[in-house]
Amino acid sequence: MRSARSRLSRLIAPLAVATVAGSLLVAGVQSAHAADTLLSQGRPALASSLENGESPAAAAVDGRTDTRWGSQWADPQWLRVDLGSTATITRVVLEWEAAYAKAYQIQTSPDGNAWTTVYGTTTAAGGSQTLTVNGSGRYVRMYGTQRGTGYGYSLLEFKVYGTSGSTPPAGGGYVLADPPVTGVTPSTATPPATNPPTTHHEFQANCSVSRSNLPDDPIVFPGMPGASHSHTFMGNTTTNAATTLASLNAGGTSCITPGDKTAYWMPTLLNGDTAVQPVGRQVIYYKSGVLDYRSVRPSPPGLRYVVGSPSATLDEFRNSPGAVEGWECGDSVRNWDFPGTCPAGTQLNIRYQAPSCWDGIHLDTPDHKSHMAYPTVGVCPASHPVAVPMVEFKMAFPVSGNLANVRLSSGRAYSFHYDFYNAWDVRTLNALVTHCINGGLQCDPRGFDQYKPERGAALNANYVLP
Numbered sequence: 001m002r003s004a005r006s007r008l009s010r011l012i013a014p015l016a017v018a019t020v021a022g023s024l025l026v027a028g029v030q031s032a033h034a035a036d037t038l039l040s041q042g043r044p045a046l047a048s049s050l051e052n053g054e055s056p057a058a059a060a061v062d063g064r065t066d067t068r069w070g071s072q073w074a075d076p077q078w079l080r081v082d083l084g085s086t087a088t089i090t091r092v093v094l095e096w097e098a099a100y101a102k103a104y105q106i107q108t109s110p111d112g113n114a115w116t117t118v119y120g121t122t123t124a125a126g127g128s129q130t131l132t133v134n135g136s137g138r139y140v141r142m143y144g145t146q147r148g149t150g151y152g153y154s155l156l157e158f159k160v161y162g163t164s165g166s167t168p169p170a171g172g173g174y175v176l177a178d179p180p181v182t183g184v185t186p187s188t189a190t191p192p193a194t195n196p197p198t199t200h201h202e203f204q205a206n207c208s209v210s211r212s213n214l215p216d217d218p219i220v221f222p223g224m225p226g227a228s229h230s231h232t233f234m235g236n237t238t239t240n241a242a243t244t245l246a247s248l249n250a251g252g253t254s255c256i257t258p259g260d261k262t263a264y265w266m267p268t269l270l271n272g273d274t275a276v277q278p279v280g281r282q283v284i285y286y287k288s289g290v291l292d293y294r295s296v297r298p299s300p301p302g303l304r305y306v307v308g309s310p311s312a313t314l315d316e317f318r319n320s321p322g323a324v325e326g327w328e329c330g331d332s333v334r335n336w337d338f339p340g341t342c343p344a345g346t347q348l349n350i351r352y353q354a355p356s357c358w359d360g361i362h363l364d365t366p367d368h369k370s371h372m373a374y375p376t377v378g379v380c381p382a383s384h385p386v387a388v389p390m391v392e393f394k395m396a397f398p399v400s401g402n403l404a405n406v407r408l409s410s411g412r413a414y415s416f417h418y419d420f421y422n423a424w425d426v427r428t429l430n431a432l433v434t435h436c437i438n439g440g441l442q443c444d445p446r447g448f449d450q451y452k453p454e455r456g457a458a459l460n461a462n463y464v465l466p
Contacts (some may be wrong), residue, residue: 001378002427009293010363011227017075017293021241026327026413028135031131036090036091036161036162036166037162037202037254038159038160038161039083039087039160039161039164040081040083040140040158040160040368041060041061041062041063041131041159042061042062042366043061043082043083043084043366044058044079044081044082044083044220044221044222044224044448045057045058045060045061045079045080045081045082045158046079046080046082046221046227047071047077047079047080048071048072048076048078048079048112049068049071049072049074049077049152049185050070050071050072051070051071051073051152051154055068055069055070055154056069056229056310056311056410056411057069057079057140058220058310058311058334059164059311060079060081060155060157060158060160061081061157061159062311063157063347064157065095065156065157066229066313067156067311068097068154068155069153069154069155069158070099070152070153070154070460071144071152071153071154072150073147073150073151073154075145075146075147076143076144077144077146077152077153078141078142078143078144079142079153079155079158080112080139080140080142081139081140081141081158081160081252081331082112082138082139082224083137083138083139083160083164083194084162084164084173085138085164086136086137087136087137087138087160087162087163087164087424088135088136088162088163088164088269089108089118089133089135089136089137089160089161089162089423090132090133090134090161090162090163091130091131091132091133091160091161091162092106092119092130092133092140092142092158092159092160092161093128093129093130093131093157093159093161094128094129094131094142094155094159095129095155095156095157095158095159095367096126096127096128096129096154096155096156096331097154097155097156098126098149098151098154099147099149099151099152099153100125100126100127100148100149100150100153100154101124101126101142101144101145101146101147101148101153101155102122102123102124102125102126102145102146102147102148102242102374102409103121103122103123103124103142103144103146104120104121104124104142104143104144104145104146105117105119105142105145105146106118106119106120106133106142106143107140107141107143108135108136108137108139108140109137109138109139109140109141110137110138110139111138111139111220111261112138112139112194113213115141115143115297115440116135116137118134118152118422119133119376119402121133122146123149125148125320126148131333138242140160142155142158145443151265151302152215154183160332164462166326173216173364173365173366174362174364174365175302175304175361175363175364175365176361176362176363177224177300177302177303177361177362177363180360180361181220181300181358181360181361181386182360182361183299184309184360184385184386185385186290186295186357186379186380186381186382186385186387187290187291187295187379187380187384187387188379189291189292189294189295190291190292190359191291191292191293191294191440192441193416194440195273198234198440199442200288200440200441200442200449201287201288201296201345201436201437201439201440201441201442202285202286202288202294202436202441202442202446203285203286203432203433203435203436203437203441203443203444203445203447204283204284204285204286204316204435204443204445205235205255205256205257205260205262205283205284205285206255206256206257206281206282206283206284206445206447207234207235207253207254207255207256207264207281207282207284208234208254208255208258208278208280208281208282209232209233209234209254209277209278210233210234210235210236210239210254211232211233211237211239211240212232212233212275212277213231213232213268214230214231214233214240214270215227215228215229215230215232216239216240217231217241217242217419217463218239218240218242218243218244219304219305219306219362219364219368219419219421220239220368220419221241222243223241223242223281224240224241224243225240225241225242226241226384227241229267229268229310229409229410230264230267230268230275230370231266231267231268231392231409231419232241232250232265232266232267232268232275232277232278233264233265234254234255234270234282235254235255235260235261235262235263235264236251236252236253236254236261236262236263236282236421236423237249237251237252237253237378238252239251239253239263239421243263245301245302245421245423246272247447248261248262248263248421248423249261250425250462252425254281255281255391255445256281256463257428257431257445257459257463258425258462258463258464258465259397259424259425259427259428259463259464259465260423260424260428260429261342261423261424261425262421262424263419263420263421263422263423264284264393264418264419264420264421264424265418265419266377266393266395266417266418266419267310267408267409267410267415267416267417268408269348269397269399269406269407269408269409270406270407270408270409271403271405271406272405276397276398276399276406277397278395278396278397278398279396279398282395282396283394283395284354284370284391284392284393284394285390285391285394285465286389286391286393286432286433286436286437287356287389287391287392287437288356288387288389288390288437289353289355289356289357289374289375289387289390290356290357290375290378290379290380290387291375291377291378291379291390292378292387293437293438293440295387296356296387296388296389296438297386297387297388297433297435298388298389298424298426298429298430298433299358299364299389299422299429300358300422301422301423301424301425301426302363302421302422302423302424303358303363303364303388303420303421303422304363304364304368304419304420304421305355305364305368305369305371305372305419305420306368306369306417306418306419306420307322307352307354307355307393307417307418307419307420308322308352308415308416308417308418309321309351309390309415309417310410310415310417311415312414312415313344313414314336314368314412314414316338316414317336317413317414318401318414318416320337320352321353321355321374322352322353322355322374322451323336323342323352323353324351324352324353324392325349325351326350326351327339327348327349327350327351327413328342328348328349328350329342329346329347329348329349329400330342330343330346332421334414334442335413335415336414337395337409337412337414338406338407338412338413339402339403340402340404341401341402341403342400342401342403343400344400344401345400345431346400347396347398347399347400348396348397348399348400348403348406349394349395349397349399350393350394350395350397350416351392351394352390352392352393352416352418353390353392354372354390354391354392354418354420355369355373355374355384355387355390356372356374356380356387356388356390356391357372357373357374357375357380357381357384357385357386357387357388358371358372358384358386358387358388359371359383359384359385359386360384360385360386371384389433389437391420393418427465428464428465431458431459431465432447432458432459434458435455435457435458436449436458439455442454443457443458444462445459445463446458446459446460448463
């Protein structure tokens with residue numbers, strides 16, 4: 001049993017107490033099937049409860065045995081996965097940590113409401129279990145009715161195998177760019193020297209909190225309100241589980257630039273059980289992530305991705321190509337977990353860079369990452385040849401003193417991540433990218449470089465195109 005088990009629980013969905021209809025269809029533990037396909041990995045997962053922020057539902061479908069979903073210490077509990085479309089289910093693999101289910105059912109559903117039991121047992125002994133089943137549905141869940149220990153339910157992996165006859169819907173699968181950007185070769189050119197030297201190629205978006213403490217994530221859990229850990233949203237004022245590019249374009253914004261209706265969000269910072277929100281407008285940089293800043297193009301409307309991971313380990317966070325300075329306060333810098341204390345009156349800051357090379361084909365992919373890549377030595381890889389602005393979050397949280405009770409809604413400090421859903425006005429973004437990034441300037445939100453005032457600004461005093 002893991003030594004650091006916390007009794008702190010955050011309920012992310014009402015605890016399901018349901019009557020299981022029909023008799024249990026007992027199936028034996030069988031050998032692996034050769035013809036079926038792993039359907040569940042990386043798909044949206046939802047659970048009845050969480051043991052703590054370090055044991056999210058998504059950890060049971062991430063293909064890793066060093067992460068887990070852990071529930072509250074009570075019966076019943078469930079974990080479900082959304083396969084994205086109706087599938088024929090032939091096999092389920094459960095890889096339990098020491099805390100396992102003695103009695104449970106495997107259930108399928110077409111809609112996440114009506115459930116059919118395709119396997120059941122009251123004498124399970126934990127470990128790794130491979131179950132042969134026969135059923136169909138879009139949703140599959142493990143419904144535990146009796147724990148095998150005094151702890152909760154703890155699944156390292158929940159794998160569902162079978163065949164799917166249709167493509168998952170937009171938002172949870174592949175979203176194609178229209179039109180795609182093809183025929184691009186990553187630039188290896190070095191921009192010519194300038195006098196004075198060009199050292200910056202960026203502009204700022206200044207955006208305040210627009211919605212807070214909302215357990216929605218329209219990229220990872222589209223159309224599933226309440227399925228996520230709590231998030232703090234900036235930018236667009238309408239972001240929720242049902243968000244689309246059309247709804248963002250129709251919404252308002254908390255950014256100083258009216259043309260920036262992009263949705264930005266991150267896990268909520270908590271001090272104990274009290275949410276700590278950034279005060280005022282925060283800085284979101286748009287920079288060149290490649291050496292040849294002249295090759296950067298505006299991000300396409302609807303481009304979305306996730307930076308970092310709620311299930312990252314400390315080493316993964318520290319060694320991420322997007323981790324710039326980690327957490328800092330006062331003179332304490334490059335902390336990969338929260339520092340123990342911060343000087344009174346200071347703020348806790350985080351900087352984290354996004355990938356800036358796009359494949360030119362997809363606005364989203366099932367893992368919300370694969371269509372994006374980080375440059376290598378300042379050059380985009382051939383697989384992701386389109387250089388787009390590199391987004392960098394610089395967030396400041398007004399918390400200081402003893403940080404012993406500070407955490408993220410997603411877990412420890414190294415679970416920090418953020419989401420980006422582009423909804424810039426096309427002409428406004430193009431003007432800022434052209435003037436500031438391609439032009440080698442260090443711009444404020446107007447597109448004005450105070451060190452080179454003779455170059456003018458991209459936007460007027462009202463932050464709109466002149």
